[in-house]
Amino acid sequence: MPDTSSRQVTITDIAREAGVSVPTVSRVVNGRDDVSAATREKVEALLRHHGYRVQRGPRPSRAFLLDLVFDDLDSPWAVEIIRGVEEVAHAAGAGTVVSAVHGRSASAEAWLQNLHRRASDGVLLVTSDLQQDLGPVLRESSVPLVVVDPAGLPPVGVPSVGATNWAGGVAAAEHLVRLGHRRIAHVGGPAHLLCSRARLDGHRAGVEAAGLVLQDELVREGDFRQGSGLREAQALLDLPEPPTAVFAASDQMALGVYEAVRRRGLRVPEDLSVVGFDDLDLATWASPPLTTVRQPLAEMGAAAARTLLDLADGREVPHPRVELATTLVVRSSTAPPRGLAASDTESGGK
Structure with missing residues (x-):
């Protein structure tokens, strides 16, 4: 027994x-x-x-079920990815199982065990450090894997879908430079993530192209959430010479910057221009509406789901690494620095 x-x-x-x-x-x-x-x-x-049911014979050719796995589900960013995946899955007659493993190996093991029991058509792994650990296991199990917004370089042979993070960072910096800003700070995401490093590198390239230097004291590391944006913006405003503009690597951190400005009795953009990244719905409803770099999150989810369905059907993927274009969306949170007339700057934005 x-x-x-x-x-x-x-x-x-x-x-x-x-x-x-x-x-x-x-x-x-x-x-x-x-x-x-x-x-x-x-x-x-x-x-x-141990009572573990062994599956006999090959995996079904199609189970019409996709697994979508996040580290966490506490952000509106994740909702946009889910929306894009679900749209494509629904059109293909497939269901979607959404999981969060919270970056813990025990959670990942439990999820992997459940995956085998479901006989899923494949896995979409979103911005997770688990890609290096799960990739070989899924490959050995003949389970297709596609990585969305990879945390690092995806395993060899694993398709990925991301955004042009570097170009987005350049666009944000160039916009602020055109407005006349010279001390432009950066509040980035976790340094170990590929997207965080790319956005910072793009920001630095945009600043240096204008003959400026991104000083170390103007670079701060957050975690993409509002609280870290508030904390790091407070530290920047405490500098003997505070920045006149901040590029935050997520819209949520940008709202944290807003709060730091409010607590000092200052105003956006009169005292501090702010640019975010993502273009979530909350960017439109912020006060003032947030200038941000649009990351096509729903489109990224949809492209990844289409790639996974192709793999599940045995079709080759012609472009294993896809990066969808980011776009600067100019709203009311950016303006020339105080004391510099608008006529003295070059009009920016798209």
Whole structure:
């Protein structure tokens, strides 16, 4: 009889007990034939002992189910990605399972176990450090993977969909330079994320192209949330010579900058111009409406879902790395610095 007290065992536990790799267990679970008979017998015995149902035969050609996996779901940014994925999935007659693994390996293991049971057509992994760990396991299990807004360089052979983060950073900096700003600060996202580094590098390139220097004291690291925008903007406003403009690497952090300005009795854009990144709905409703770099989030989700469906149907992906264009959207949060007349600056924006 199965050991019913151990039904929550993970594939990693089975691999450890059998003395084999996690991909080897995944191959057995998915009925792959590239495992030695002795190893298969040992793993299957442990799976039976722990009550884990072994899938016999190859994976179904189509389950009409896509797995969409985030580290967290606490941002309107994630909603836009979901909207794009769901639109394409619905049109294809497929369902979407949305999960958050919170960056924890235990959560990832539980999700991976559930994935095998669902026999999903494939996985869309969004801005997650798990891409390096899950990529090989999914590949060994013959589960297609597409990475959306990759946290780092995607595993070899894994398609990805992102945005032109570097170009967006350049556009934000050039807009502020054209308005006459010379001390332009940057509040970035987590430095380990590829998109954060690209936005900062683009900002730096735009500033340096104007013959200016992005000083170290003007570069701050946040976490894409409002609280970090508030914290880092307060530190910038405490400088002996505060910036006259801030490029925040997310709209949420830009709103945190707004709050720091309000608490000082100052105003946007009269005392501090602010540019965000994403163009979420909240950017339009901010007071004043936020100048921002539009990241086509829904379109990114849709493009990734189409790529995953192609892989599930056995079609080749002609362009494994896709970057959709960002666009500067000029609203009312940017203006020439105080004391510099508008007529002294070159009109900017698109």
